[in-house]
Amino acid sequence: MYDVVIVGGGIVGVSLAYRLAEEGAGRVLLLEKGYLGGGSTFRCAGGIRASFTSREHIVLMKRSIELWGELREKLGVKYERSGYLWLISRERDVERFKEYSRVHNSFGVETRFVDEDFVKRVAPYVDTSSMVAALYDPLAGKASPFDAVYKQFLAARSLGVEFAVGREVDSVRVERGEARGVVVGNELIPARSVVVAAGAESVFLLRRSGVELPLAPVPHHAALTEEFGRLFDPLIIDVETGAYAVQTFHGHVLMGVEVEEEPFARPVVKLEFLEKVVSTWSKWLTWLPGANILRYWVGYYEVTPDHHPILGPVDGVENLYVATGFSGHGFMMAPVVAEELAEWIKSGKPKSEEAARLTLARFKEGRLIKELAVIG
């Protein structure tokens, strides 16, 4: 009998496994059907920020950022507070970002407008000739998805967590309103608590277990250039289109921009994306047309109706927990999600009231949460 079984070996499942192990939460098993990180996590940009507009996002992400710092210290995870920089090229966007900044500041997230000299210092290879203003977030930053998954995996394993990689969970066994474990093939793996952290696929897994999630996988695209020396430190965002670009620890530039996609669409590559991402970023990165594109891939955002995650216990099914629906922000949130869930499993309550408001029940009760800034 396991104390906790985790379904899904993305950043959320692996972070939780490590956290539970550190807290001595007993016998823990993580099941991953493909390979660790192979869902959305290894397709993500690795950006981390607390500069959101909802109280829930800001408070939880601020805590997550503290925990990212601890991960760097304890495990040597590649993580840097190198900032986010919103590049504004149209006068009409300035007021909107002033308002966002006021909200950030009121929660102690010190975003501020910066001048051209500042931009040139933190981003020497960004062309500022079309810039009318720029908002900088010094608390934000980036981490390496590979490093974050592998270092936490190795640490969790050395603390006794069992990992079953290449094993797909068919369903969660629910009897008399209580989760009893997970079903893999013909086998029941019994557990006191089950956590579903299966990313975009959580919706299908839980449906097979009798639980409906308001969750839609939506394809998002990203392309990577060859590697360079230092180009720009912060993750940069083109406010006009919502496109983002970040230089990875290895030196590549990873870029994303939205192209039209339907919920539940198959993730397929589109020439249209490459055209859009290169033309959008050529405005700020004037050297980009001469650089090489090395790779291009598509992954899922696991999107909820209010763009906030679904966290914690499932109403009507004892001992079943979910952690998904991050709507494009699951990498940055994973450390605090692990902390909150570990507490929830141990004591029946999360650490913060903000986490408590993110349960599945909010959809039934009509308590949706507003977030305005859904990018990078």
Place this chain on the structure above:
Amino acid sequence: MKAYVCMCERVTVEDVEKAIEMGFTDLESLKRFLRVGMGPCQGRYCVPILLSILSRRLGVPPEKLGYVSVRPPVEPAPASLFLKVRKDV
């Protein structure tokens, strides 16, 4: 002397064997843990070598080990190429 598996990322046979011992025994994880095949050659030269080392180590024929996901544009392509895409098709 060092025997390289992946020239782009400077990964040696020794690195691969160590990673397998650490428990990275599928191609996708080995690739990402070591970065074999993530450089400009896109895995053309190194992934088949990686595959054969893994196959020998596990005693499993290479065709049973699958292959890593291959991502476009397959070869490094100048970004300017994509500015020439016709949008009305």
